[in-house]
Amino acid sequence: MRTVEGKVVVLGSQGVGKTSLVVRYIGKMFSHHISPTIGASFFTCNINIDDTRVKLQVWDTAGQERFRSMVPMYYRNANAALLVFDITQYFTFNSIKKWVSELERNVDEPMVYCIVGNKTDLGTHRKVSREEAQQYANDIGGKYFESSALHDEGIEDVFVNTAMELISLSKDPLTRSLRIYDSVESTLRSPSLTHYDPNDSSSSEIDPAQNSKQCC
Amino acid sequence: MSDGTKASPGVGVIGCVSLKEDDIESMEIEDKKRKNDEEEDILLVPEWKEKRKHIFILSSAGKPIYSRHGSEDKLVTLFGVMQALVSFVQDSQDTIHSIQAGNVTIAFLTKGPIILVSVSRTGESVNNMKLQLLYVYNQVVSVLTLTQLTRVFEQRGNFDLRRLLAGSERLIDHLLNFTETQPGFLLGAVKCLPMASSTRDVISQTIINSCSKIKNLVFAILIADNKLITVVKMKKYNLHPADLHIIFNMVNSSESFKPAESWTPICLPTFDASAYMHGHVSYLSEDCEACLLLLSIDRDMFFNLSEAKQTIVDKLRRNNSLEAINEALHRPSICASDLNIPNVWHFLYKYNSVSQFWGPKLEAPYVKKEEQERLLHLYEKLHSTVHKSGRTLKLVFQQLQTETMLGWVTSGFELYVTFDPLVTKKSAINAINKLLNWMKKEEDRLFILNTSNF
Numbered sequence: 150m151r152t153v154e155g156k157v158v159v160l161g162s163q164g165v166g167k168t169s170l171v172v173r174y175i176g177k178m179f180s181h182h183i184s185p186t187i188g189a190s191f192f193t194c195n196i197n198i199d200d201t202r203v204k205l206q207v208w209d210t211a212g213q214e215r216f217r218s219m220v221p222m223y224y225r226n227a228n229a230a231l232l233v234f235d236i237t238q239y240f241t242f243n244s245i246k247k248w249v250s251e252l253e254r255n256v257d258e259p260m261v262y263c264i265v266g267n268k269t270d271l272g273t274h275r276k277v278s279r280e281e282a283q284q285y286a287n288d289i290g291g292k293y294f295e296s297s298a299l300h301d302e303g304i305e306d307v308f309v310n311t312a313m314e315l316i317s318l319s320k321d322p323l324t325r326s327l328r329i330y331d332s333v334e335s336t337l338r339s340p341s342l343t344h345y346d347p348n349d350s351s352s353s354e355i356d357p358a359q360n361s362k363q364c365c
Numbered sequence: 366m367s368d369g370t371k372a373s374p375g376v377g378v379i380g381c382v383s384l385k386e387d388d389i390e391s392m393e394i395e396d397k398k399r400k401n402d403e404e405e406d407i408l409l410v411p412e413w414k415e416k417r418k419h420i421f422i423l424s425s426a427g428k429p430i431y432s433r434h435g436s437e438d439k440l441v442t443l444f445g446v447m448q449a450l451v452s453f454v455q456d457s458q459d460t461i462h463s464i465q466a467g468n469v470t471i472a473f474l475t476k477g478p479i480i481l482v483s484v485s486r487t488g489e490s491v492n493n494m495k496l497q498l499l500y501v502y503n504q505v506v507s508v509l510t511l512t513q514l515t516r517v518f519e520q521r522g523n524f525d526l527r528r529l530l531a532g533s534e535r536l537i538d539h540l541l542n543f544t545e546t547q548p549g550f551l552l553g554a555v556k557c558l559p560m561a562s563s564t565r566d567v568i569s570q571t572i573i574n575s576c577s578k579i580k581n582l583v584f585a586i587l588i589a590d591n592k593l594i595t596v597v598k599m600k601k602y603n604l605h606p607a608d609l610h611i612i613f614n615m616v617n618s619s620e621s622f623k624p625a626e627s628w629t630p631i632c633l634p635t636f637d638a639s640a641y642m643h644g645h646v647s648y649l650s651e652d653c654e655a656c657l658l659l660l661s662i663d664r665d666m667f668f669n670l671s672e673a674k675q676t677i678v679d680k681l682r683r684n685n686s687l688e689a690i691n692e693a694l695h696r697p698s699i700c701a702s703d704l705n706i707p708n709v710w711h712f713l714y715k716y717n718s719v720s721q722f723w724g725p726k727l728e729a730p731y732v733k734k735e736e737q738e739r740l741l742h743l744y745e746k747l748h749s750t751v752h753k754s755g756r757t758l759k760l761v762f763q764q765l766q767t768e769t770m771l772g773w774v775t776s777g778f779e780l781y782v783t784f785d786p787l788v789t790k791k792s793a794i795n796a797i798n799k800l801l802n803w804m805k806k807e808e809d810r811l812f813i814l815n816t817s818n819f
Contacts (some may be wrong), residue, residue, distance in 0.1 A: 163532055168621060176624045184620045188629035191667070204722035209625070213527045215509065219549075219630065222664065 154204040154328035155315045158224045160248045161233035162241040165213030167269040169298035171209045171234060174308050179298060186211040187225055196312040203312035224252060226326045228318060229261035229311050234282075236266040236295070237274040244284065250288055260293030260325055262312040265307055270297040376686050398478050406582055407439040419484040420501065420541060423448060424518065427657070430479065430719050431537055437527070451475060463491045474498040477511065478518035479526070489742060490749045497544050501608065503634040504540050507611045508533045511638040536658050539618035543610075544750045547591075548741060552715045552779070554722040557591040561691040562809045568686050569595045570816040575676040576819060581663040582670070583642065585819075588616060589655035589694055593721075593813065600818040605635035606720040616656050622646050626674070628667045631660070645670035653687045654694070698726035706799045710768065712782040714804055715743060718814050721805075723811040735752055747772045751779075762790060769793065 286293035296303035422431040427448030429437035471495035
């Protein structure tokens with residue numbers, strides 16, 4: 150089975166629901182007591198699409214200003230960005246735009262942009278219209294999704310779309326940092342799906358980019 | 366009073382600072398917060414005024430940073446007064462320590478660019494209030510590093526530190542509750558999870574073996590239920606209990622560590638206040654609620670540490686240590702009555718050389734929260750009597766209305782015992798001898814006596 154392994158960074162202001170979104174999808178749960186992320190959290194998940202397995206290495210970053218200077222180490226070499234905002238707070242949508250221009254300046258390779266308007270469960274307090282967000286996503290060549298981590302709505306689409314776009318990205322000759330390999334080998338070498346071994350020399354032979362510093 | 370001082374600038378200028386784009390985000394957050402608050406003057410609200418204890422943090426320019434109760438925005442005038450008091454005394458090349466006003470004690474701690482103030486009606490000593498403020502200061506440093514804290518105020522004297530502390534207020538809230546309910550802060554010691562020393566050695570050795578090839582790993586710390594299971598460290602460094610308390614506080618107040626592996630910058634103020642360490646933080650597994658922190662000075666080590674963690678968990682599972690940890694966690698705690706020593710209601714024993722302490726689980730008459738707090742206050746008073754600066758007493762015996770307190774400080778240990786109020790000195794001494802015998806017998810399980818190095 151062909152396997153595509155990509156790095157995904159989740160960005161957005163504090164309190165928009167980045168961790169809730171990721172935990173809802175990967176951990177299949179929602180907690181009202183989730184505390185602000187300190188630094189960043191790392192998750193992995195696999196999504197099978199047709200005959201390709203997509204392995205996502207998700208870096209869920211902290212939204213607080215004090216962590217801002219550390220974020221570059223998470224988006225460096227990233228193949229996709231989930232840019233999350235809160236539809237009830239307009240400034241969180243603005244800060245998405247700042248993130249996008251920062252990514253455009255600093256990431257050389259093609260990147261999947263996925264804009265996510267979260268908290269549709271608070272639709273009555275909506276401040277960012279679907280049309281405006283959709284228009285913005287079109288402008289930057291990204292996709293727009295709306296979700297509710299609370300009600301578990303729309304989240305699957307975000308991740309599945311990201312996976313599909315990574316597959317098409319893997320066919321782009323400009324993409325060098327995506328790891329693409331035959332998973333027969335990979336199942337032999339890393340039997341645990343949640344554990345990713347960066348020092349697995351055999352898989353890095355197949356990796357054309359030789360990105361040995363995985364977290365940056 | 367404000368005439369001769371630098372008091373006034375910080376008080377009313379919040380609205381006049383020129384706006385930058387970056388500010389808008391934080392302003393909007395504040396706006397929202399403001400709307401949620403009641404409209405009336407908080408200083409007149411009885412519930413606010415009657416709080417037994419207030420803690421405030423402000424910048425030396427008088428800008429609000431933190432208030433334990435009520436929104437800082439509503440308290441700008443009060444912050445102004447606090448700043449005025451501090452700078453008034455500073456002008457005569459002196460430092461304000463405390464003010465006594467009726468049954469209210471106000472303690473001040475000026476640390477670098479910030480001022481910390483505690484206002485208490487609990488009757489606790491100024492020293493203890495300052496100790497708590499020092500812990501709060503350490504928590505702020507742990508979040509920002511001293512380097513960053515100093516720099517932001519050098520660059521802009523009226524910087525709003527809340528922007529950088531956003532999301533960390535809960536760490537301070539939690540720390541304050543923690544210091545007021547756990548005797549470890551008072552004693553400058555941590556509690557260990559009781560287990561056979563052989564079991565503990567297997568766990569430490571497993572960590573050492575799994576991390577042997579990793580460079581720049583300074584500390585590996587395993588904790589569960591607020592108790593230390595083991596610490597493995599680089600040979601030349603030590604982990605101070607004050608830093609461990611900061612780590613305990615962070616782990617306890619962060620649900621976000623549970624579902625994932627985290628890569629967390631943390632500054633340990635006693636170890637090195639100037640820089641962050643990078644911590645791989647994760648729980649061992651779904652079936653074992655112990656939290657492992659691997660602290661490195663290298664920010665690019667995440668995947669090496671992640672791999673090491675997996676190895677550690679696999680090995681611990683195979684050598685039945687996970688099970689042993691769970692067993693230790695679920696074993697009922699020992700109560701003072703289990704020791705069968707007459708007249709002893711409760712005690713605290715600190716093993717000085719390792720900065721660890723142990724005390725039995727609280728039982729009757731200390732079941733209600735207020736009673737538990739009262740007991741902690743008794744210990745606090747006893748502790749400050751024994752350690753009063755200038756004349757450290759060796760032994761204190763206080764017969765009080767509802768209990769008798771005994772404090773005994775030696776070079777090897779400190780012992781604080783609560784007896785029934787009518788105990789005689791003779792039976793108290795007898796009880797203590799029995800108690801020390803019991804501790805001697807159990808010390809291997811209750812404390813981590815040998816250090817483990819990478």
